[in-house]
Amino acid sequence: MILIADGGSTKADWIAINSEKEEMFRVRTLGLNPAVVVEEELHNRIINMFQLMNIKDEVTEIHFYGAGCGTPGPVAILKEILETIFINAVIYIAEDMLAAVYAATGKEPAMVCILGTGSNSCYFDGENIEMLAPSLGYILMDEASGNYFGKKLIVDYFYKKMPKNICLEFEKEFNLDADHIKKNIYKEVNPNMYLASFAKFMFEFKDEKYIKRLIKKGFQEFFKCRVLPYNVDNNSKIYFIGSIAHYFKDVLEKVAAKNNLTITGVIQRPIDNLLEYHKKNINL
Secondary structure, three states, X not given: OXXXXXXXXXXXXXXXXXXXXXXXXXXXXXXXXXXXXXXXXXXXXXXXXXHHHHOOOOOOEEEEEEOOOOOHHHHHHHHHHHHHHOOOOEEEEEXXXXXXXXXXXXXXXEEEEEEOOOEEEEEEOOOOEEOOOOOOHHHHOOOOOHHHHHHHHHHHHHOOOXXXXXXXXXXXXXXXXXXXXXXXXHOOOOHHHHHHHOOXXXXXXXXXXXXXXXXXXXXXXXXXXXXXXXXXXXXXXXXXXXXXXXXXXHHHHHHHHHOOOOOXXXXXXXXXXXXXXXXXXXXX
């Protein structure tokens, strides 16, 4: 049995395939970002999924692609946890950027970007990934991500930059007590997920001028920091992965056009494409 996992900060999608490369089942756990989530919680999020526990001794390989898996420290933490649970499995861990590449373009050269709970980008030349800057997470980077927009909404609300009609709806949907917000950001686990939870508000009011302007500004910042430095042009293939890109595809395409670029495709969840890639490239 082989497990293929695409692990974001908010959620992780798992697919099990047998020796005939047939899908056995798929499940979703909470996010498994080892750069943000503490070890005990990472362990609990896996063992609390009974479908995974039912086949843990049968698993021979795990291909895990995850947010926060771009540096050795977090990778070592997650690998040790997986090895203690799936004792017969060989563990392969790579950052979610590689999953995005496999899901979007397979083995063809392309620019690949992630706009989900966090954000990132790279250029894939058909063999190697080029990343001009590492992803330093929700405090320093993550332009145009869910947590980025969550921060913008909260700040605009408290600085009274949010239009009155939007403000009233925002108050209905969220607990905006200052102590509650500070507790979730500074004392609870997964502050990036908490911030990203506010971004769903934008989906409900995506046609409002204020929301459109907020999204457009965030996307332009992402292009400036994460796309244009690669010197891509209108002939370059450019793919976007993630819910933020999916739900605001129309705005994303307009911002791309403003920068003389064309988006080749947008994929909300890469797990299905990732499965097909592995079926073609794994020798069982």
